[in-house]
Amino acid sequence: MTSTDVKSAVRADSGLLDVRGVQKTYYGSGRTVEAVRDLTFSVGTGELACIVGPSGAGKTTLLKCIAGLLPPTGGEVRLGGARVQGPPPGMAVVFQEYGRSLFPWMTVADNIALPLKQKRTPKPRRAALVAEALESVGLRDVPHAYPWQLSGGMQQRVAIARAIAYEPDVLLMDEPFAAVDAQTRAELEDLTRSLWRNLGMTVLFVTHDIDEAVYLGQRVLVLSGSPTVVMEDVAVDLPAEREQLSTRALPRFAELRAHVYEQVQRAKTFHTAPAAGASA
Amino acid sequence: MTSTDVKSAVRADSGLLDVRGVQKTYYGSGRTVEAVRDLTFSVGTGELACIVGPSGAGKTTLLKCIAGLLPPTGGEVRLGGARVQGPPPGMAVVFQEYGRSLFPWMTVADNIALPLKQKRTPKPRRAALVAEALESVGLRDVPHAYPWQLSGGMQQRVAIARAIAYEPDVLLMDEPFAAVDAQTRAELEDLTRSLWRNLGMTVLFVTHDIDEAVYLGQRVLVLSGSPTVVMEDVAVDLPAEREQLSTRALPRFAELRAHVYEQVQRAKTFHTAPAAGASA
Amino acid sequence: MTLQPRRAGPPPAPHPRSRTRTGALPEPLLGLLGLVLLAGVLEVLPRTGVVSADYLPPFSEIADALVGVAGEESFWQALLDTAEGWGYGLAIAVGVGTGLGLLIGSVEVLRRATASTIEFLRPIPSVALVPLAVLVYGTGLESTLLLVVYAAVWPVLLQMLAGVRDVDPVARDTAASYRFTRWARLRHVTWPTALPYLMTGVRLSASVALILAISSQLIIGSPGIGKEIALAQSSNAVEEMYALVIVTGALGVCVNVAARALERRVLAWHTSVRTEAVT
Amino acid sequence: MLKAGARAFLHLFGLPAALLALWWFFAARSDSFYYPTLNEILSAFGETWFSSRIVDDVLPSLWRLAVGYLGAVVLGVTLGVLLGSHRQLRALLEPVLEFFRAIPPPVLIPVLMLFSGIGDSMKITVIIVGSVWPVMLNTVEGVRAIDDVLADTARCYGITGAARLRRLVLPAASPQIVAGMRQALSISIILMVISEMFASSSGLGFAIVQFQRSFAIPEMWSGILLLGLLGFALSLLFGLLESRVLHWHRGLRQSQKGEK
Amino acid sequence: ACGSDSGGGGKSGSGKADITLGVIPIIDIAPIKLGVKKGFFAEQNLNVKLQESQGGAAIVPAVVSGDYQFGYSNIVSLLVAKSKGVPVKMVSVGARASDDELDDGSGQLMTSSSSINTVADLAGKKIAVNTLKGINEVAVRTSLEKSGVPGDDVSLVEVPIPNMPAALKSGDVDAAMMGEPFVTVAEKQGAHPVPVSYAAMGKQMPFAGWFVAERYAADNPEVVKRFTTALEKSLRYAEEHPDEARATLDSYLKLDEGVSAAVTLPGWDPTTSRDEIENLAKLTVDAGLIDDLKPLDALLDQ
């Protein structure tokens, strides 16, 4: 299949993501880890799904398989009907290792502009997108700094800015707000939702913060501990208009939150041999 | 002053930490940032103080100055009466960039054991400490893996395990739980408190999670946005015995939480020209 | 650094270069000092009879000869000839080595398929190829170039191969996920990662190329410093020979100064440069 | 399994075989005295090297090579670590070292002869002096590029002195050091040859030069062939060492590729 | 590259021909320099360019490939080359040994050791020669055999001539086979000659010659003829005017003050007789460098 074929197929139904029986085992020097055992779910075009699960469950692995960066050992990922075999067009990823995903040899602005250049975004539009993205993550002042001159949280926000400036059809985010302060986090959450609603992207959002998952998502997928399966798929039936204080104050929010929390707690001991039970 | 002098001085009052008028400006290629303007506070021996503040406020910078890794541009840090000019003995640091702070050429167990070897901990004791520390962060199964074979959260927990196995007098932690899931986070919080109480360490804990700061600390220092000053020093008058559910359910907890939240919100716009320091 | 704690207020504006410890010389001066010390050693060794002044004359005499040599027009012509063979050779070697390195390094199949051949060809000394070079290209510049390029291409190529391998997987994934074209990946990810390696490769190559340019003049007799050295040698003009050797060494020092300056510009972002820059 | 083996074989010998075939083709139709046919070279190879020369020439050469190479590695790493970690020292010594680096061995050898005579020690010195540079430069750069967070971590935990060297500096710089050692390997072989051109009465380089001087061209080519084979064999050995020392780096760099 | 006409390297005929000579920068080639200066080559309509190389490694292939038209080499090397089938032939004698086996400027064994005075004293000693398997080795072995010492009872090592005085002084070698100006240099440093020299192989024995590629000789007999004529004239002139020859030395060597007046010059009688050269060839056979005299015929024939 040529790349134009893929492209047009994706355009047709560019966001429909289908994860079918994905299985991933890492074979390393003497260490074999079955990170993901059997994951099957799908995310419709324009949906915003959050993924929670214990540390080491395989969330990052799953995201990489979806992004076409890692070939699954079994099963397949389909995006817009086509099988994902390499990074599909129109997809942006915010990596958990944000620090290493920024190019240290480029300034912040260049880091954000480069993917746009790759997309052949015209120059004036590019400059506007970069400035806008930086503005929206609260980094208006640093376009000419290098990533290593920034604090952890600022680096992470640069990575986010790069992804949103790209205006992707599908956005994968791996714990994107882990290093920012509470208030910035809230702002970024709202930013994510508004971008999602305005641009109609499909968003897959990995987080450890259960409140965040419930607040952001239309659905929350709860993964079990490693080897990973989908433990539960919680539909978040909160109103579409969300607001930090009022939404979080809703009784339904508290219910959902409690439910997901319970599930996550169960997730760690989901498999008969509860390997990772911290004992302290 | 010889290193034995420092050592004995530290032993005398090993935890008393005195930050006096610390100022730090980064002079970089064309970019000069006044990260910390004037910080003065002290943390008594055996105290547990949390530090919160907006992203980019200079928390990491402050921690590095305290650890003796970065010479302040102005002011000084004193530990146990002696001026800090290099990393003092008996101090452990968990870096925000946990991934880069693990030695990729060593297994997880070796990473934890190495500082102990440097302290001349006898071998059997060392093995016990390593096993115990791994157990307590929920990583019993991975001593022979390399750091890069682990997930982000697992790597962070290895860095934590290394610090606690070291049994330091002073423990500096820079957003140490940012990459772990909610339940593990709660467990690690309790672990930190129990270690602190049992070993009598002085702990300085940087976090973005205001709940966490209030739950953990005896004090919460709220830093302003860059250039940084101490905005408020909140004493946490919660009972010493804390428990995840009941303590967080206390009305006083909610009050403190709300207060700190408000302060942090104010912190971002504390300076009249909020971005003045960061501009080139 | 002052001992007094500072109060709030305007920043104390220490000089950005304040990191050089008190009492220490600025770096170019230090380097000069090193060279002066070397000259001192060269002066003292023969004077104290550790080596015979007949074979290693004191530095002052070499310097005298150097002044004499510098007065001759033929010397400058020779220097020019050497610089020509060296410059062209180095440029070709760096170009070819970099290109091949990027190509071979980023295509796994090529890397595997060429490894054995590269390892086979590398240890073949250029001097052994003299007859071949002369036979094919005569005794002119081309022969020198062939020998220079043959020897100087390997350091660049090998450094490039090592550098291309060192790409951070997260950076690579980032580029892949944004669907960078092959060219963009090369240009924006592989190239900057390999650049520090390449810098070392170029520095290695520069001296290898100089050495070969001079050696091949020495052996083949094409015009240049090497030929002058050979002539001085066969006339037992010891001082003059060392004077020419010193010129050779000085060329090497110049290259390094240039390379370091370039490095400070193009690698300002790299850990090695930025952690040594002012903090 | 077998398929993988066959592919490895093809990778190892495919290109060399093609090149040999090319040589065969061109040499067969050239009448030049200096390009003997492959037949002649191969038969000269057998006659020349499967004889007492193995003991008389090859073994002494290998011995000098081994001592010289190891000497260069030890010296290069030592100097490199020193210069890499002390900026002032580097500023002081770099020009001097660069000065010596630029002097051609054929010019340097007579000077070395003044100090170390004309025996094996001179040849070993030449090998060391010539091949120390790639190791040294790479070590300097490797040491300078140590991750700052990692260096801070070591400082905090009191990992200083010898432990710092062993646990932080050398491993962190090892990818670069190994790259330098790989360079130095072939340079050592070349310098072994060059040093044996002076004041020698045995050795691989000596033999090759003699062949060249006495116009035994097929024999000379067979010597060059032997040098190439030697380089290739040593690089295979080196690869084993490399995969041991740098297996973490391989793993780290490939970790994202998943399998393998 | 020099000369304007297209005959560079020259077709036969009497037109102007550009020729390049591959030489070694030693005193032996003074006559050529002198001859060029005197215009003997211009008389023959030859435009001569001299290219200095360190030795046969570059000269022989350059002559074979036609980059140089004529080359200078010692005859033993030419015999060896011929025995291996290198397509060259010798056109003229280049230099001869002197008459005094204790004073040969081109090849004289020098020693600093007071215990070495006769050839027999050399038994078991270490001797430096410029190139093994070359004329010096033949000279040393021949002298030893003549004195009843087995020819292989010395160990020979290669040392470049400029480094020989140092090697002698440091005791790295016991004796060294060197040429001028180093004989004079070593003498000044207290070394003395031992009767092992080119002259000891045969007084006035030709030891070096000029050669061409066979193909070139066949294609350009005329140029070769003119070259040998001019060469002969130059050699004779130098032989007859040693002072002028000495003066020439300073024009291409960088000798110390007074050295050019003190060095021993080789003989330059150009008469090429097969018998004289055959002597050297026989010695070469005896030393084991070639198997028989066939190369000699090939070298001189046609």
Ligand SMILES: Nc1ncnc2c1ncn2[C@@H]1O[C@H](COP(=O)(O)OP(=O)(O)OP(=O)(O)O)[C@@H](O)[C@H]1O
């Ligand atoms: N490169 C690798 N080589 C070997 N094992 C790996 C590799 N990467 C991940 N793993 C293993 O796969 C499992 C899942 O890792 P993954 O990074 O997907 O977890 P995660 O859900 O993202 O965890 P976290 O929330 O801590 O980031 C872990 O047990 C980890 O040790």
Ligand SMILES: Nc1ncnc2c1ncn2[C@@H]1O[C@H](COP(=O)(O)OP(=O)(O)OP(=O)(O)O)[C@@H](O)[C@H]1O
């Ligand atoms: N190496 C550096 N060079 C130049 N500027 C730096 C450097 N490190 C930090 N800064 C600047 O100093 C300021 C404070 O950074 P610091 O890392 O201390 O913040 P932080 O409070 O830890 O933030 P975060 O919560 O995001 O980690 C930031 O504006 C940052 O850009």
Ligand SMILES: [Mg+2]
């Ligand atoms: Mg992860």
Ligand SMILES: [Mg+2]
């Ligand atoms: Mg920080």
